Amino acid sequence: MLRFLATRIVQSLVILLGVTVITFVLSFLVPADPVRMIAGRSATPATVASIRHQLGLDQPLPVQYARYVGNLARGDMGRSYVQKSEVSTLIASRLPATLLLMAGAIFFEIAIGLPAGLFAATRRGRLSDRVVMVMSFAGISAPQFVIGLLLLYLLAYLLGWFPLGGYGTVWHLVLPALTLGITGGGWYSRMTRSSMVDVLRQDYIRTARAKGMGERRVVLIHGLRNAIVPVVAMIGLDIGIFMSGAVVVESVYGWPGIGQLAWQAIQRIDIPIIMGVTLVAAVAIVIGNLLADIATSLIDPRVRLG
């Protein structure tokens, strides 16, 4: 296990370095000048040139990149071009909210998707199976903006069960997490269903039934344990995806997550923030995958790590 972890960590560092190179280069290929955005509309060419020099943006690209990575190694993600605040402070202030939303979203995804998928799998071919699958499809296809505003309007504005957006208590978390959960739940239910259908066809399931085991035990203990492997892998991916921010849901509910930060930074070509958020997302994806791999090996002893 330890050797596996060590190799993975080294691999991850290489991946992360690659991510920084690609993001850095891409942000400079964009046909827009961050200095002009900072200097504003009334700046004279002298002001623009001076700002460019102050930020070190008149240096050649490799020099700028080397400086960035050097600072990164010391834990300094630089300062936002527009706000002048430290990127690490900006991201850290939004991390708790993002983590919370991620946890809530994954909870609802599983809470909706797993039972739905199991239900559909055990009633394969029947009407109830088709109904569940159509609903999953609807959940996947519906735009998050629409679902979000609908839930907000119905449950928060008209019925008053939840606050109208914002952050702070568990009640604030429910609707945004549910919105994400409905979309994700659609995926999870389809994946669980197809995985379960495969598993339920296996010989050992027939054996278990032949041994006289109750259907519920067959499905939940023997079936689910095997079927859940791809779902776990997906959770790992989801961790990474949610950590890069759920811009749409955050916008609708006023959730102070990383997504909003990234979106605003992209609009303003605030490169230090863009780099910082991309790195955080990349780290999250790497960690998420690692956790998924480890979890899979724990669930299924046949899977060998490394």
Added chain:
Amino acid sequence: MRFRGLATLIAAVAAFAASTALAAPLKQGGEMIVTYKDDISTLDPAIGYDWQNWSMIKSLFNGLMDYKPGTTELIPDLAESYTVSDDGLTYTFKLRRGVKFHNGRELTSEDIKYSIERSVNPETQSPGQGFFSTIAGFDDMVAGKAKSLSGIEAPDRYTVRITLSRPDATILQVLAINFSFAVPREAVEKYGQDFGRHPVGTGAFKMTDWTLGQRVVFERNKDYFRKGIPLLDKITFSIGLEPTVALLRLQRGEADVLGDPIPSAQFLKVVNDPANADLIVKGNLLHTGYLTMNVNTPPFDNVLVRRAVNMAIDKDRVLRIVNNRGVAANQPLPPAMPGYDKSYAGYAYDPEKAKSLVAKAGYGSGVETELYVINTDPNPRIAQSIQRDLAAIGIKASIKSLAQSTVIAAGGDGTAPMIWSGGMAWIADFPDPSNFYGPILGCTGAVAGGWNWSKYCNKDIEALAAKADAMADPALAAKRIDLWRGIFIKIMDDAPWAPVFNEVRYAMHSARIGGDDILFADPIHIPVNYENIYDKSVQ
């Protein structure tokens, strides 16, 4: 006789009582919630330059000059009075005594000098550096040859003397602008680049909390030098709210002022709802939305084509796209700006005449070009409307709908033949016509990277503009405005722009918040004048 005398006496007493009641001072107190979608970028007066933080900074800081609330009239603020030398080059300000920063220290003339120098100092990277270009010593400081401005002196504790390198009619406007606001050296040195998150000023409000991404809280400055101001005890800025959700909150009483404009989708319903009649205030913005044409790029290098474009645009259709939140424009200056020419007829809508002008210019068989626009609604729809109008006169424009920064870059580089300014349109920095010239229509703005996207540079007009801005004598003010009026009409003759509409602002507030309408439609303070509005429930 006696009866009539008694009636008159009663009437007089009643009138007196009524006027006293009307004149009863408003009580301070109460709170307000303002909603915004985007996080506030900074509250540093030397750096903040977006329409969101502009008025917040005005409430936290003060400068030598300011504007009478709800108007564009200049009044002294931190200065008690000022005198101008006969040659118009030296302004001597007497500071108010006893003005305190939020950290308790008294403001002195050294602070004014420090603050303005800070905005000019290249290390600060202030977007407002260029505004101070007429102060003596500016060039040396920008070039790094000097660490201070020789043109600002603090001969004693309460006197500031500013010497200019040439007469500048706009210098008092510049001394009312955010970039000149007083900041305490010790706080700037303590927080360094984080001063924008920990603003310390002399203003009516002080910032007491900033939870990133969630809220910013302002509380009343009890030691503010203007007695009785501000009228609110506390303002909470709620961040991260979509305009649609903000509107829902306002309707539920959980928000008081919408910081972002009323969302387009709900606009008509909200504005036409009689229940909202008292809650929505219409006001003029010092804004013009225009189409720029690059005078160096065919076919717009021919003035006939540019005039034709002016005649071809159906401005009413564009106004319908923006829910009539504006009035048609026929000149660069907005109606609320001094120098606006009410009698100017402009180019009337005449597609037939436009078509003949295009043919006369040699493009009778048609010509292709590109129309750049920002990709946020409603601008692409406006671009489509313009595209249709241009096609009707033989100009086939393909629309390039891009991110704001990309359009700005294309405009600055001169690669965009036509740009619809929507979303980046010019709103005046201060209420003076010269602000609508230099950066966007003058030669200084026509360089690479400048905001004069039509690259229009007319040397004769440049000379006239310089002459107008040298007329610093207040006795010549009317003549100066006349000169500016003429300049913009001359510019319309060359037609580097097609002005389309001037935006009208609709500010929405809850019933609990009171104040004169002009405070909600204040052309200088957007969305509202935070210092002078009050909470009706504590009156």
